[in-house]
Amino acid sequence: MKNAINTNTNTKLILLHPYIQKQGGSNRLWLLAFISFFTAAFLLTFIYTREHSIIPKTVVTAVSTSSVSSPPLSKTLVKALVHYASRSNDTDGMSYTDIKQISDVLRQCPSPCNFLIFGLTPETLLWQALNQNGRTVFIDENRYYAAYMEEKFPEIEVYDVQYSTKISELKELVTLVRQQVHNECRPVQNLLFSDCKLGLNDLPNQLYELDWDVILVDGPRGYWPEGPGRMSAIFTAGVLARSKKGGNHKTHVLVHDFNREVERVCTDEFLCRENMVKSKDLLGHFVLERMDGSSTQFCRNNYTTKSAASSSSS
Template sequence: MKNNNNSNTKLILLHPYIQKQGSSNRLWLLAFVSFFTLAFLLTLIYTRDSTAATTAVVSATATAIGTTSGFNNGALPTTVINTLLHYASKSNDSFHMSYAELKPISDVLRKCSSPCNLLVFGLTHEYLLWKALNHNGRTVFIDENRYYAAYVEELHPEIDAYDVHYTTKMSEVKELMATAKEQIRNECRPVQNLLFSECKLGLNDLPNHVYEVDWDVILVDGPRGDWPDAPGRISPIFTAGVLARSKKGGNAKTHVFVHDFRRGLERVFGDEFLCRENLVESTELLGHYVVEKMDENSFLYCRNQTSTTSSSSSYSS
């Protein structure tokens, strides 16, 4: 029995090489982890320093560009403005504005607090010029030709243009002016939200946000009015006067420019709804009015209403 027990006994020996191999694997694993930990830390430190250096370079470069180019506060450099005016006034288009007409509008836009809100009636030859001169500001164009407005927006996606349907006719201006005077305390009052107005002279089908903006500059350079059934500019001039007087905030004054000023009824409409006492300068083709916002209970467009009565007595197309 004893011999059987001894013969069944097994002796297990651990070779020293096996122990050495396990210890070596652990050391390699530790070295591997340590290496990647060190590499990660070095990468993190380098990335942080590199990012800080890159940010500093970009900031310095932007400051240098802004200082040398004159784009501080979003304003165009004087040389750029003068160049734009020069080439715009030299166009072969017979309907383009001259330098003497462009300059007053450009000067007002340049002095306007940034961002400046510019509303233009008419997609004329100068629409890209107005967009460029009102750099970083809001510029909206209103035109009676829906197809042309869509074409311009497709050609220049940065242009914000809308079409409007005019219901006025040059052959009906006497009746339109008489109706406006009769309803001066109701639908055609000088301070109101035209979006809800039924005045025949007011434009109430523009996009809603147009009525919410406090416009700093309004240019009336459309629609055309050189034939009896043409809509004429009585409606945009009336609308400009109401928008200027109905401002809720921003600058209390609105600069309103009327192009083709002495061509016919534009001067009459301007004196009636923008007021002669607000006319600060005029040339043969451009009238410049400065209209202040009014209290909502005001019902007279002009302080000296008699001055407009005499001018509006002579209607001629």
């Protein structure tokens, strides 16, 4: 009986074993069929998408480019920004009159507007906001403050630069430029390759290739004899404006603290009174035109140069 039971048990196992194999083979066939279908569908989808994505590539690029540009700020919003910026500024900030003049220039600037600012000031974020769809670049003498501002406000583009000038050297520096105006200190040149004492040649290379529409000189510091002063900034602004390669052939150059000697002398010498549009409160506004590459004179009228010489020698 025991043997019979064992036999029966073995028989059942023998009978069940082929059934299990058959079921496993069927499942594998279904799995293989499913994988094949999924692979074919994926390949067809990939080929279809690739073929149809090549044609509208330019359209996609145009749409993505246009979506980056935002509508210009409304006149009401600009007024509000200027109003509250002037009220919240500390003693080092600009007056409402000065801020509004710069704001008006930016509103007239063709879009996109390239805006270069010498100096990180209480108005830094305001300038960034007002030049909404343009490129705004800040240059500052303090590398630690520049790094701090860039970290705190990643949306701003700021670079540090080392000035080698002193306010006490104003007269000597102006004289040196006059002596080298036909060579290193030409009014039209690429300052990246210049050894002119007043030319800033250690900015990022790309900044020398840009055509700047508006340049604001509000730095570096210039209120004590050993301070760097704004001689280099004003000279550099004048050269960049005259050396434009294309686009709008005019550049607005605005100089803050226009009541001080350095600013007066250097604007007379390198921006020229003949190019002055307005002088109001503490802001001097000049409009410079692109000049021929062979030019060797900053100002057309000699009296401005003589005036600067008498001022610097007094």
